[in-house]
Amino acid sequence: MAELIVYGIVLGSIISLGAIGITLIYGIVRMANFAHGELMTAGAYIALLIVSVILPWLGVPDTTFGPLSFGWRMLIAFPLSMASVAFIGIFFDRLLYKKLRFKNSSAVILAMSSLGVSFIIRMIVLIITGPDYRFFRPGVMRPAIHLPLGIKIRPDQIFIVALVVVLVVLLHLFLQRTKMGKAMRATADNTELALISGIDTEGIVMWTWGIGGGLAAAAGMLYGIDVQLHPGMGWNFLIPLFAAAILGGIGNMYGALVGGLVIGIAEQLSTAVLTPTYKLAVAFMIMILILFIKPEGIFGGSDK
Numbered sequence: 001m002a003e004l005i006v007y008g009i010v011l012g013s014i015i016s017l018g019a020i021g022i023t024l025i026y027g028i029v030r031m032a033n034f035a036h037g038e039l040m041t042a043g044a045y046i047a048l049l050i051v052s053v054i055l056p057w058l059g060v061p062d063t064t065f066g067p068l069s070f071g072w073r074m075l076i077a078f079p080l081s082m083a084s085v086a087f088i089g090i091f092f093d094r095l096l097y098k099k100l101r102f103k104n105s106s107a108v109i110l111a112m113s114s115l116g117v118s119f120i121i122r123m124i125v126l127i128i129t130g131p132d133y134r135f136f137r138p139g140v141m142r143p144a145i146h147l148p149l150g151i152k153i154r155p156d157q158i159f160i161v162a163l164v165v166v167l168v169v170l171l172h173l174f175l176q177r178t179k180m181g182k183a184m185r186a187t188a189d190n191t192e193l194a195l196i197s198g199i200d201t202e203g204i205v206m207w208t209w210g211i212g213g214g215l216a217a218a219a220g221m222l223y224g225i226d227v228q229l230h231p232g233m234g235w236n237f238l239i240p241l242f243a244a245a246i247l248g249g250i251g252n253m254y255g256a257l258v259g260g261l262v263i264g265i266a267e268q269l270s271t272a273v274l275t276p277t278y279k280l281a282v283a284f285m286i287m288i289l290i291l292f293i294k295p296e297g298i299f300g301g302s303d304k
Contacts, residue, residue, distance in 0.1 A: 002149040004268045010157045010226060012244075012264020013164035017219035018237060019244035019256035020171070021212035027188040027251035028208045031097065031110045035118035036216055036241060037234030038125075043085045043217025044224040044233065045125050050077040051136055062137075067145075067155035069137055070225065081221060082214035089213030090206050092117050098202075118235070125231045134229045160222045167218060168257060171211070175253070180207060188251065239280055240267070243287035249297030258298065262286070 018040055025033050051073045056062070063071040096117065100110055144152040175181035187194040187204045195201050223233060244263045248255020266286060267279040274282075290297065 008265030008268035012261035016260025021215040037238040038121035039216035040220030041234035044220035047077040047081040085217035086210035086213040089209035249299035255299035
């Protein structure tokens with residue numbers, strides 16, 4: 001049981017990164033982004049392209065860091081993939097969502113347009129890579145570290161949790177300490193007042209899509225390191241991502257973090273009595289229960 005909780009924290013950390021992106025976008029753009037899972041997929045496969053094609057062509061050595069299953073290639077791929085997916089998020093906002101917002105399209109229209117974008121991204125990944133499962137570094141399986149209570153955890157999983165903590169702390173500092181972060185919080189609180197105050201709200205929207213896309217890319221890469229890559233991975237994450245965001249309180253970054261951990265632990269604990277096939281159903285059931293019991297989520301409302 002203790003081991004399942006640890007694995008749930010690892011999975012929940014990955015879900016939290018994606019859920020934070022969803023809740024930031026909703027808090028500022030007021031849009032349910034159903035393409036967010038596919039941004040995770042895009043990030044993972046862009047990293048795969050960098051690690052397996054571009055960097056080998058440039059002669060970057062394929063070494064590993066101590067007990068980890070990856071080395072310089074993966075570390076180089078992280079910021080490049082995050083930047084690429086940030087650009088993808090901004091690109092679709094400028095190409096599609098911005099025009100719909102200016103036409104005062106309803107939330108349903110915006111959500112359905114994001115669903116269409118998710119299909120586009122997934123089909124592009126399928127066409128380029130095919131439907132097969134892939135690994136960042138095939139054949140590398142490091143021995144697990146043995147902890148008390150019979151817990152076994154791989155060094156890669158410790159790295160995943162540590163990197164999520166670093167990214168969340170950096171985002172917290174950005175939102176609390178920088179002028180742009182404070183402008184984003186003001187826009188989330190009251191878009192009209194922020195606009196009257198002289199804040200470039202469209203610039204804030206671009207920053208939001210960039211940050212959300214970057215976090216989604218990081219989540220996709222971390223999932224690929226922990227398990228494997230496949231074109232449907234983002235779609236499979238969609239319900240857990242929204243369940244985490246709703247559980248914590250849509251629009252609340254810290255709520256999304258806690259919600260992601262709760263969903264991840266609940267999914268892993270469910271495998272003690274159910275087959276892993278039902279993990280998505282567990283996330284869906286939690287989301288429905290929260291909507292019935294406390295629709296505003298645990299922390300409720302936008303982050304102040």
